[in-house]
Each structure stands twice: as C-alpha cells, then as structure tokens.
Amino acid sequence: MLQVLVEGRNKHKTFRAGLITNGLEITRMLNLGDWIVQLDYVRLGYTEYFDRPGHDSAKSLFWEALEILGQKKMQDERAKVRIGVKLLLTRDNATSLEERLEGILRLKARRTQRYVVDHVKIKSIRGDNEPTPDLIRAMEHKLTLLKSKLGERANDLQIDIKSAKVPSTYSCWINPIMSVIGVSGDVYLCCNFYECPDDLKIGSLGIKGEDHFREFWGKARHRDVMDRVAPASVCNSRWGCHCRLVHYQELVEPLVPYSDRDTPVIGTFFVGHEKML
Ligand code: SF4
Structure with missing residues (x-):
C-alpha cells in the first residue's frame, strides 16, 4: 500500500x-x-x-x-x-x-x-x-x-495541551472540509467515528458501494448525519483524537457567513462546500 x-x-x-x-x-x-x-x-x-x-x-x-x-x-x-x-x-x-x-x-x-x-x-x-x-x-x-x-x-x-472538550450543544459545520475513508471503502463524516461508525457513515466507495463522492456528498444522508452528530461521543470521543477542527471553526466563525449560530446548520453549511465537488 x-x-x-x-x-x-x-x-x-x-x-x-x-x-x-x-x-x-x-x-x-x-x-x-x-x-x-x-x-x-x-x-x-x-x-x-x-x-x-x-x-x-x-x-x-x-x-x-x-x-x-x-x-x-x-x-x-x-x-x-x-x-x-x-x-x-x-x-x-x-x-x-x-x-x-x-x-x-x-x-x-x-x-x-x-x-x-x-x-x-x-x-x-x-x-x-x-x-x-x-x-x-x-x-x-x-x-x-x-x-x-x-x-x-x-x-x-x-x-x-489545552482541553478540546466541546459543549454538548456544539454544532459542527466545518467537518465537510474532510472525510475519512475506511479500509473497506466506507466513508465517514469525520475522523472521530470510532465510537459510532454506523452513525457517522455517509456512504461507500468501491465494489459494493457508490463509485464517486458526488453520489453521497451533500445528499440527504450526509446532511442528516452531520445534523445528528452527538458531541459527547463524537467530538469528545474517548478513542479519537482532539478535533482540531473545533479550533478552526472558532477562528473562522467571525469571518464567514456560517458564523451565525442561530441559523440552523443544515441550512448553511453546504453553501460553500458544494463548490468542493
Ligand atoms: S469531531 Fe466533531 S467537531 Fe470534529 S469534525 Fe467531527 S463533528 Fe466536527
């Protein structure tokens, strides 16, 4: 490999x-x-x-x-x-x-x-x-x-070494800047999928799955997974790493339109990210 x-x-x-x-x-x-x-x-x-x-x-x-x-x-x-x-x-x-x-x-x-x-x-x-x-x-x-x-x-x-714990109300809209592809071809929302892989799976690549990211990226399942992320077991995962994206999100929130925490995540986050396809 x-x-x-x-x-x-x-x-x-x-x-x-x-x-x-x-x-x-x-x-x-x-x-x-x-x-x-x-x-x-x-x-x-x-x-x-x-x-x-x-x-x-x-x-x-x-x-x-x-x-x-x-x-x-x-x-x-x-x-x-x-x-x-x-x-x-x-x-x-x-x-x-x-x-x-x-x-x-x-x-x-x-x-x-x-x-x-x-x-x-x-x-x-x-x-x-x-x-x-x-x-x-x-x-x-x-x-x-x-x-x-x-x-x-x-x-x-x-x-x-600061604690990267996020509050239970945390809404992550930045995770579509990355994805994780498992060895079997399953694609997960983000790197902290260990504790609940089924909940974080957004699609599959390879023989048994879809062939291209565009078939699932930004589609209903992806949005749904993202909207249902449980910060306690995902962002604060005991098995995963500290999520550096929490920090990035904090840094860019004042600068981008997604910064309005009152706007529901689902209505905003693909506005810019769809251009990545
Ligand atoms: S661990 Fe949480 S904050 Fe980090 S990318 Fe995943 S959902 Fe977003």
Whole structure:
C-alpha cells in the first residue's frame, strides 16, 4: 500500500502523502522504512503506556523505529520526509514527558550524528486520565521554559495541551472540509467515528458501494448525519483524537457567513462546500 501511495504521489504530484503510526512494525519489516522515508511526512506516536512497568520492549521498539527512519532518510537522497513524534500528556506522566521530549529532540542517528526528529507535537490525552486544568496550566509554563532552553531544536515543537472538550450543544459545520475513508471503502463524516461508525457513515466507495463522492456528498444522508452528530461521543470521543477542527471553526466563525449560530446548520453549511465537488 505504501508503495502505491508513494508511486501515485510521485506520478501525479497533486497531493501530499504521510503516515501516522505507532511505528512498531518498522522494526520488524525493514523495507517499510524505505517507502516511509519517501513520503512527505511520518509521525510516530509515543504511546503513554510505554512508560508504565512491563512495556520496556515496546518502548525500545519505538526508539529503534525512529533510529531506522533517521538512518534511511540520510541514506536516500530522494528522501524528504519530515519525521515527527506525538506525545500525550496524562495525569501522571508530566515529569517523564519533559524528559522524553528532550530525549526525542536530542536524538541523533548513530552513523551520521544528525538529528532525527523534525517536529514534535504534544497533546493532552482524552478520557479518564485526562490532565486537570491546573496540571495543563503548569505544564504549559514548564514546556515553554523547556522550549526556550532547547533553542533551535525546539523550533518545530507544537504544544497544544489545552482541553478540546466541546459543549454538548456544539454544532459542527466545518467537518465537510474532510472525510475519512475506511479500509473497506466506507466513508465517514469525520475522523472521530470510532465510537459510532454506523452513525457517522455517509456512504461507500468501491465494489459494493457508490463509485464517486458526488453520489453521497451533500445528499440527504450526509446532511442528516452531520445534523445528528452527538458531541459527547463524537467530538469528545474517548478513542479519537482532539478535533482540531473545533479550533478552526472558532477562528473562522467571525469571518464567514456560517458564523451565525442561530441559523440552523443544515441550512448553511453546504453553501460553500458544494463548490468542493
Ligand atoms: S469531531 Fe466533531 S467537531 Fe470534529 S469534525 Fe467531527 S463533528 Fe466536527
């Protein structure tokens, strides 16, 4: 699959392609790395349980995967991949997170002694182990200090640990700027479909489904799904990621006609989005 993606991207040059992964397979299937370094970006997630007792072997696979990617990137002159890592702040990993961040940013490939990681993103975990508001404030302060201590190495350090919880009355009209296609060809409204995939499915591509987005995009089912999104299980999903679109929506609301919260979502959101087809 990676090969198809890289070759398609090289041929058409109309899209950027990247991979978000825990990276563990990279150490088992070495040729994966050869394709990954030809992508535009790769981001490895440093899973919070790596630092719990009994997970040392998974943790060392993570470091090994980073090392492999760094090495392969240096060896392949066509490789322009941006190597990133994502860290999650939890209620109980604040101290080790700082240490981990420093280790990641200072990691150098053994042979070339060049830095491996280009970008680090830090977010807060969701669910029961979500950090308290006080911890978030304290960590924002500490991480800002650490960022200035790390100087240039931290130029591309993104600290975004504020809680992204949205109120139960939240109306998302921005989700049609993206879609998620599952491996079976099912298309979902947005990336946080894990807890209720049937409710979030807007159509299908492939053998058993419709053939083109236009057959379901903006049609009754799509609008209906969008209008019925339950913020508690979708936007605040325990299994999904923090939805950055909430933040984008907040930023653009004052600037676009959809900003009027009194206007029902269903009557407004496809006004601009239909041009995307
Ligand atoms: S998670 Fe919620 S806010 Fe984010 S795109 Fe989906 S519906 Fe919109």
